Amino acid sequence: MVKRVSLKDIAREVGVSSALVSYVLNDKKTGRINKVVAQKIKDTAKLLNYHTNQIARSLKTNKTNTIGLIVADISNPFSATMARIIEDEAAKKNYTVIFGSSDENPFQSEKLIETFMNRYVDGLIIAPRENTEYLLHDLVKQEIPFVLFDRYFPSINTSYVAMDNFKASFDAVKYLIKCGYKKIGIVNYQSTLQHLNDRTNGYLKALETLHILPANNLVKEVAIDNIPVHVENAINELMAMSEPPDAILFASGEIALHGVKHIKQQNIKVPSELALISFDEMAAWDLFYAPLTYIKQPLQKMGQLATKILIESIEDNSRIQRYHLPGSLVTRQSTKLPL
Amino acid sequence: MVKRVSLKDIAREVGVSSALVSYVLNDKKTGRINKVVAQKIKDTAKLLNYHTNQIARSLKTNKTNTIGLIVADISNPFSATMARIIEDEAAKKNYTVIFGSSDENPFQSEKLIETFMNRYVDGLIIAPRENTEYLLHDLVKQEIPFVLFDRYFPSINTSYVAMDNFKASFDAVKYLIKCGYKKIGIVNYQSTLQHLNDRTNGYLKALETLHILPANNLVKEVAIDNIPVHVENAINELMAMSEPPDAILFASGEIALHGVKHIKQQNIKVPSELALISFDEMAAWDLFYAPLTYIKQPLQKMGQLATKILIESIEDNSRIQRYHLPGSLVTRQSTKLPL
DNA sequence: CTGAAAGCGCTTACAG
DNA sequence: CTGAAAGCGCTTACAG
Numbered sequence: 001m002v003k004r005v006s007l008k009d010i011a012r013e014v015g016v017s018s019a020l021v022s023y024v025l026n027d028k029k030t031g032r033i034n035k036v037v038a039q040k041i042k043d044t045a046k047l048l049n050y051h052t053n054q055i056a057r058s059l060k061t062n063k064t065n066t067i068g069l070i071v072a073d074i075s076n077p078f079s080a081t082m083a084r085i086i087e088d089e090a091a092k093k094n095y096t097v098i099f100g101s102s103d104e105n106p107f108q109s110e111k112l113i114e115t116f117m118n119r120y121v122d123g124l125i126i127a128p129r130e131n132t133e134y135l136l137h138d139l140v141k142q143e144i145p146f147v148l149f150d151r152y153f154p155s156i157n158t159s160y161v162a163m164d165n166f167k168a169s170f171d172a173v174k175y176l177i178k179c180g181y182k183k184i185g186i187v188n189y190q191s192t193l194q195h196l197n198d199r200t201n202g203y204l205k206a207l208e209t210l211h212i213l214p215a216n217n218l219v220k221e222v223a224i225d226n227i228p229v230h231v232e233n234a235i236n237e238l239m240a241m242s243e244p245p246d247a248i249l250f251a252s253g254e255i256a257l258h259g260v261k262h263i264k265q266q267n268i269k270v271p272s273e274l275a276l277i278s279f280d281e282m283a284a285w286d287l288f289y290a291p292l293t294y295i296k297q298p299l300q301k302m303g304q305l306a307t308k309i310l311i312e313s314i315e316d317n318s319r320i321q322r323y324h325l326p327g328s329l330v331t332r333q334s335t336k337l338p339l
Numbered sequence: 340m341v342k343r344v345s346l347k348d349i350a351r352e353v354g355v356s357s358a359l360v361s362y363v364l365n366d367k368k369t370g371r372i373n374k375v376v377a378q379k380i381k382d383t384a385k386l387l388n389y390h391t392n393q394i395a396r397s398l399k400t401n402k403t404n405t406i407g408l409i410v411a412d413i414s415n416p417f418s419a420t421m422a423r424i425i426e427d428e429a430a431k432k433n434y435t436v437i438f439g440s441s442d443e444n445p446f447q448s449e450k451l452i453e454t455f456m457n458r459y460v461d462g463l464i465i466a467p468r469e470n471t472e473y474l475l476h477d478l479v480k481q482e483i484p485f486v487l488f489d490r491y492f493p494s495i496n497t498s499y500v501a502m503d504n505f506k507a508s509f510d511a512v513k514y515l516i517k518c519g520y521k522k523i524g525i526v527n528y529q530s531t532l533q534h535l536n537d538r539t540n541g542y543l544k545a546l547e548t549l550h551i552l553p554a555n556n557l558v559k560e561v562a563i564d565n566i567p568v569h570v571e572n573a574i575n576e577l578m579a580m581s582e583p584p585d586a587i588l589f590a591s592g593e594i595a596l597h598g599v600k601h602i603k604q605q606n607i608k609v610p611s612e613l614a615l616i617s618f619d620e621m622a623a624w625d626l627f628y629a630p631l632t633y634i635k636q637p638l639q640k641m642g643q644l645a646t647k648i649l650i651e652s653i654e655d656n657s658r659i660q661r662y663h664l665p666g667s668l669v670t671r672q673s674t675k676l677p678l
Numbered sequence: 679c680t681g682a683a684a685g686c687g688c689t690t691a692c693a694g
Numbered sequence: 695c696t697g698a699a700a701g702c703g704c705t706t707a708c709a710g
Binding site: 002051052053055056058066074075076077083087088096097098100114116117118120142257260261282287 | 390439454599627
């Protein structure tokens with residue numbers, strides 16, 4: 001690699017101290033510096049194509065202007081879209097993003113946090129995996145700024161930004177009932193994560209509120225170790241019941257993807273035999289013969305807000321903020337029209 | 340933020356110099372150091388929960404163990420999947436990845452490269468946008484290690500990893516002909532990027548080789564400013580011809596997504612009236628009533644190879660390597676069976 | 679208005 | 695076998 005230009009090089013060229021060069025290029029002490037000298041420094045910096053060495057600056061200031069982003073898997077569309085929104089928002093405020101995928105490997109989250117801390121990121125944005133509360137408690141104790149998104153732990157004293165999953169689910173089921181469906185099932189992950197439980201709870205509450213008896217066996221939970229197979233089984237079980245459901249709510253895009261594929265293969269007619277609603281927006285929904293009605297998460301707002309809150313808490317150590325943003329139901333042909 | 344433990348803290352605790360602590364923790368000069376002292380240093384480091392300050396190390400060694408990844412848009416599935424593969428491969432070799440989306444904003448690529456250079460990334464992996472050769476020439480001149488992926492510029496003296504787009508396209512068209520299709524169209528981007536031209540060229544070559552006259556108006560190129568509309572128009576134009584095509588090759592997943600949506604709306608029957616093949620694997624292909632035949636890119640290999648080549652050239656300044664990896668055609672119901 | 683100096687936390691050539 | 699010292703390229707409190 002070619003040698004880079006340093007402050008000292010500019011100082012030597014102009015005939016001043018490197019301290020002065022630093023002041024000028026950082027716009028410190030403006031007004032108290034000789035205009036002519038200042039201009040000459042700026043010109044020389046440009047001429048020599050000077051760029052601050054962020055590493056050296058960081059070492060001195062203890063600030064890297066870097067955010068660590070930890071998602072479940074950067075290759076899934078939800079994470080990737082969030083990454084993009086966070087990237088843009090961070091760039092506006094002069095932050096760069098490093099990312100990592102925590103997956104389902106239990107040590108991966110820990111390892112990522114450690115890596116990011118060694119690199120002295122200024123803060124973290126995390127979609128935490130199950131059973132990682134202890135890691136987050138650690139971050140709180142070390143006073144490292146971080147905000148959770150999508151998923152959250154009520155027990156941890158930190159900021160987060162999530163959708164109001166309870167209400168989104170509640171509204172979706174209310175809509176199904178309004179369309180005349182009476183036996184509504186749900187397929188969710190088997191998980192202790194609060195935002196997923198909120199989805200099932202919203203579903204149950206809607207049935208209760210509208211005086212529909214929730215049949216317990218219409219709630220299916222699939223283990224994450226082999227989603228395609230577990231989803232197929234769940235649907236087979238539901239449809240083999242003496243009174244099979246006339247509508248299903250899928251608690252995630254991933255579940256729905258496998259669910260719809262299977263329903264198509266089984267030649268179950270949507271929406272006449274079975275109505276479908278899924279969480280999450282996906283390009284795939286449009287190619288199904290009955291484009292899916294889905295719950296759209298406010299990704300843009302979630303990402304921007306999470307980034308904004310994080311940077312605020314990095315820069316002025318501000319108070320904890322928690323958001324449950326409203327989702328919206330996009331109604332299409334996988335559900336009949338309301339009666 | 341809580342004060343972190345430094346080498347000096349350990350040195351003080353053990354009663355040795357921080358130089359010695361550095362040697363021990365980095366496994367330098369092993370054998371020439373008193374075993375007992377070495378063990379005590381290691382124990383103390385663990386006890387105090389010491390972690391290297393990568394910033395300080397980087398400043399000294401001029402090495403950040405960071406790779407900058409520049410993609411068109413991290414939120415698109417192709418980029419996101421590559422990001423994940425690169426992340427994993429880089430982590431194995433102890434590198435962290437920072438990413439940025441270059442988009443279609445002409446200055447964005449330049450800005451990203453500058454940001455990454457200020458942060459002294461050790462090297463870059465880039466899917467370059469159109470007309471950015473000048474930036475890459477700059478990198479070559481500055482002797483900054485980088486490798487291109489997916490897209491490449493033959494004129495630039497650098498390593499790259501791409502699919503063999505020419506052959507993939509050639510094979511896809513050959514397959515269509517084997518199935519009995521005679522009037523084959525292609526919808527590609529309007530672009531000067533070599534890898535996209537390769538796709539059209541492979542298509543033309545296959546027709547030529549198999550003595551099918553390529554009707555010039557069966558080649559459609561869509562501007563990137565409004566893909567959905569341009570793709571619709573392209574398909575309308577093709578289907579309005581006196582002799583409309585009986586098969587279409589889509590040169591990207593994005594084009595196909597809008598294309599298939601439109602074809603579905605127009606009630607054109609696939610594959611009986613019109614066969615379809617698309618580049619790229621997408622979840623959406625499975626939900627269409629005639630699951631798409633597609634050209635699968637060897638993403639895993641591409642990402643791993645690009646990362647491996649980059650790290651090699653960072654660490655031993657190795658020679659330029661160029662790969663055109665074979666794609667594979669996954670045949671399904673959007674094309675009839677071969678005759 | 680400007681500069682000398684210290685120091686961020688490491689690594690490493692050199693001396694003993 | 696071990697340590698003193700220099701230095702990476704910045705920033706900033708202090709002195710004049």
